[in-house]
Amino acid sequence: MKKLSFYEKVYAVVQLIPQGRATSYGAIASFLGAKKSARMVGWAMNNSHFLYPPIAAHRVVNRNGMLSGKAHFGDGNTMQKLLEAEGIEIKHDQIQQWAEIFWDPEKVL
DNA sequence: GAGGTGACTGCGA
DNA sequence: CTCGCAGCCACCT
Numbered sequence: 001m002k003k004l005s006f007y008e009k010v011y012a013v014v015q016l017i018p019q020g021r022a023t024s025y026g027a028i029a030s031f032l033g034a035k036k037s038a039r040m041v042g043w044a045m046n047n048s049h050f051l052y053p054p055i056a057a058h059r060v061v062n063r064n065g066m067l068s069g070k071a072h073f074g075d076g077n078t079m080q081k082l083l084e085a086e087g088i089e090i091k092h093d094q095i096q097q098w099a100e101i102f103w104d105p106e107k108v109l
Numbered sequence: 110g111a112g113g114t115g116a117c118t119g120c121g122a
Numbered sequence: 123c124t125c126g127c128a129g130c131c132a133c134c135t
Contacts, residue, residue, distance in 0.1 A: 005132080024117085025116075025118080026117065026118060026119095029130090034130070034131075035119095036118070036129055036130045037130050037131055038116095038117035038130085039114095039117055039118090039129095039132090040115095040130075040131050040132060041117075042115065042117065043115060043131085045116050046115080046133095047133090048116095057116080062117060062118085063118070068116055068117080069116030070116085072116055073116095
């Protein structure tokens with residue numbers, strides 16, 4: 001029985017996020033069974049840039065819907081541009097209609 | 110082996 | 123309302 005690392009599971013969830021939707025670190029962490037381990041999700045995202053294919057880390061934001069990790073995408077507007085390309089409206093580095101854009105992994109189950 | 114860090118979150122003052 | 127602290131687990135030095 002192969003036990004996947006915490007961040008390996010994060011990648012699986014992020015890849016399941018449908019286009020035009022987004023989720024939060026806490027939602028993923030909670031889905032994995034460690035609600036308070038949202039930091040691990042962020043750590044996984046940091047490593048995501050070394051992964052191939054690159055996972056949609058831009059679809060993962062903090063629980064406020066704010067692009068907390070936009071600075072890690074190289075430029076300060078890359079993450080926002082990617083989200084806007086998927087039809088997500090962003091204002092002041094924050095996702096508009098976050099309640100509708102929010103995608104809960106548990107909902108898929 | 111031990112200590113410090115981190116793309117977060119929740120609660121208390 | 124705003125600010126600060128503790129918890130969580132994996133990775134890096």
